[in-house]
Amino acid sequence: MSPLRTALLVLLVAYSGASDAAQVLLPRPPMGYNDWSVTFCALNETLFTKTAEAMISLGLQKAGYNRLNLDDCWPLGERAANGSLQWDPEKFPHGLPWLAKYMNDRGFSLGIYSDAGNKTCGGYPGSFGYEEIDAATFSSWGIDYLKLDGCNMPDTSETTYQKVYGHWHEVLNKLPQPLIFSESAPAYFAEADNLSDWYSVMDWVPQYGQLARHSRDTLVWNSTLYWPDITGWDSIMFNYGQEVRLARYQRPGYYNDPDFLNVDHANYTIHEKRSHFALWSSLSAPLIISAYIPALTPEEVGYLTNLDLIAVDQDPLGLQATLVSQDGTWDVLTKDLAGGDRLITVLNRGNWSASHTVPFSRIGISSSHTVPYRLKDLWSGQFSHVSNEITATDVPPHGTAVFRLSSLNTPIEIIPTGMIFNTYSLNCLTSSAKGSTSWAPCDAGDAQVWQTPEDGTVRSLLDTSKCLTDSGAHAPVYISSCDRHNPQQVWKYSVTGNLRSSLSGLCLTEGIYNATTSTKCGWETNAQVIALPGGIKLW
CATH class of the missing domain: 3.20.20.70 (Aldolase class I)
Known part of the structure; x- marks a missing residue:
């Protein structure tokens, strides 16, 4: 960390x-x-x-x-x-x-x-x-x-x-x-x-x-x-x-x-x-x-x-794991652990045994980091080495695989990555290749997995060179090329669950017909309380 x-x-x-x-x-x-x-x-x-x-x-x-x-x-x-x-x-x-x-x-x-x-x-x-x-x-x-x-x-x-x-x-x-x-x-x-x-x-x-x-x-x-x-x-x-x-x-x-x-x-x-x-x-x-x-x-x-x-x-950081993705069968959760390790939890909601693979990009590890990491299966106690993905093999129906990922040299550097979802409707913030955004049932696609780096930007795994962009009151929130000088692309998140535009002070909102807009912040309204990967961060 x-x-x-x-x-x-x-x-x-x-x-x-x-x-x-x-x-x-x-x-x-x-x-x-x-x-x-x-x-x-x-x-x-x-x-x-x-x-x-x-x-x-x-x-x-x-x-x-x-x-x-x-x-x-x-x-x-x-x-x-x-x-x-x-x-x-x-x-x-x-x-x-x-x-x-x-x-x-x-x-x-x-x-x-x-x-x-x-x-x-x-x-x-x-x-x-x-x-x-x-x-x-x-x-x-x-x-x-x-x-x-x-x-x-x-x-x-x-x-x-x-x-x-x-x-x-x-x-x-x-x-x-x-x-x-x-x-x-x-x-x-x-x-x-x-x-x-x-x-x-x-x-x-x-x-x-x-x-x-x-x-x-x-x-x-x-x-x-x-x-x-x-x-x-x-x-x-x-x-x-x-x-x-x-x-x-x-x-x-x-x-x-x-x-x-x-x-x-x-x-x-x-x-x-x-x-x-x-x-x-x-x-x-x-x-x-x-x-x-x-x-x-x-x-x-x-x-x-x-x-x-x-x-x-009992980890000293006391963090709650947050959702990376959810598709009705597989839930993937992750969190930081003390000492720079990373937790990966894979839940099989399905009614039969199956396997599921989680790419490193889904848990916030850059693809440029290709050195091997040590992975411990917390049920079996067995160790393995991985470099770009983690596979939960033969997870039984309603079973859960749990892994602890460690770097062999230095603490793992993580960009918080995962779902952004409305905690009332449970719909996921979803990007598109055309630059539009919407709220949709969660399907675990790259369009619904987001990075929230420390610069206050919000980036979809669909294209991490593009950032969530505020365009003003009641106008659609869209995706555009990231520009570190653009205040429309800086967002602040607070314990109230509001994701607020630094430029306008407006809150990300799930609007009618699942539209994504910025509107005046209400008092913890159903349409504006959002869960972010990594829990809380004070930008």
Whole structure:
């Protein structure tokens, strides 16, 4: 990674409003266990002690899974006379302070669940109006992590959620030791006809906490009550599909959360389970297992403790992989890794085994660099040498190949390369040989793969000598020969997802009939929120 790109990452942390405390609290995505997907309200003390013992004996703790989190239904139905929450003594006969110490003595941390509203999603007392006393209570019990759900709020406006979650941020940061703050607020605004509120919530959650649930629960036994005919694979693909829209928000200290690894769900094939883990690792997402861990199979433990993939998830840069291309069968993702390496992830959405080749130009490596690179298959651990392309061979149906590319001499110099897509319509920005541009369904052609170099230009792989050019309000955005002195060809991208012309200040817009225009920037409107390769860059 070049010094300039490293500096841009540092600037992003400052831009996003992240505090120094956030960096200290969660420099890497959390790894551990949560009971919800397998037990729901049937959690108890024995479940957690047995799970901790199993995590040690199976090697999960050694691999990095070092926390256990209680979910909903742990308290009594009424608060104590002094207003504090009370654990259910039948479920937790020794009490939660005892359980926290039990975990700490064995090298684990204990997390807890509450709700920002009047009641939890399961109907237990919520924390609205009790924020200070609940935070102090959790801290006094030895808890270091709070998952805050968003059911039963006073009202469902984005403004209210921001006020309540912002208050929690202030309360938690005043504790002698601030708690890690997992926010569920974005999930309550996803999938709307107008995504402006979802984007707005995503703007502020990185300022308040260290991770945020952005969409639905991964599939649990009763999901079909509200989501008919759903399969486990559909659930994984849905949450993955939401996550790839949000790469611009992620950086060290804040992580987008696509929900649990529900490893033992009976609906998954082994290839789908491995893909679930590989994709979440590529995204540097939280790796929170929600399964009955004492009964995990050796095969499941094997992939969950793959140290090469865990290293990708825990990479110090904290970047989320972004889409290079997508055609309905193959998804290709890539990202920078610490030390100058490059990740390449190849997902086979198809229903049969097949192979797929990714040219170096697709992952941002210049064709002029013909020296061999070392490629490691992160499933097999095998090394090979490549010079101009990477082939994922015999990827099983719903399987995922993952590679780590290293230079034998110097760090790999990358031009961010991949899809530019509207995060509402999911249409891809598309160039043509005649110089026109449009928005079209993604097909993985060169016309839909773009370079975004540090000079602020945007270039299609169809012809990298030509640049995206602004021609003024409501006029078509076109492709013309690159001229480094032409301000019409310099674009600025921000965490709001707007790609703004440096000349006119107008925003790239998906117009009617899929036309590409520059129009006045609105407030995170459906037509103007764009995902770029490489996530966020501050030009």
